[in-house]
Amino acid sequence: MLNSDPAHDVFPGRQRYIExxxxxxxxxxxxxxxxxxxxCDNCESYLQxxxxxxxxxxxxxxxxDGVIAMMSPEDSWVAKWQRIGNFKPGVYAVSVTGRLPPGVVRELKSRGVIYKSRDTAVKT
Incomplete structure (x- = not known):
């Protein structure tokens, strides 16, 4: 879970470098x-x-590109369409530019985790 300290929180528009x-x-x-x-609330056990x-x-x-605010992942058709239906409620990007490094992808595969790029401009 992200830090609940208000001084630690950053709102869009106030911070230039959101990730x-x-x-x-x-x-x-x-x-x-x-x-x-x-x-990461969803991936910490994999990506550490x-x-x-x-x-x-x-x-x-x-x-x-794009933003999805998801409150009820299990009930959201958008979450299913974006393959984020098993993730925690939160705010997600529709598409994220780039790919995980090959070494990270290999490590995920060795743990039985299949990586699908979130970059809609890249074919997987």
Missing amino acids: EQQFCSFGFSVTIDQFEYDG MKGNREMVYECTSSSF
């Missing part, structure tokens, strides 16, 4: 520092970004 996570596209108002401090700035840089992108 989207490339695996699950979570994080519309999340900064690099917040991903490093908190990890918490406390690992290098991994945060490898697994996030500041280039994304």
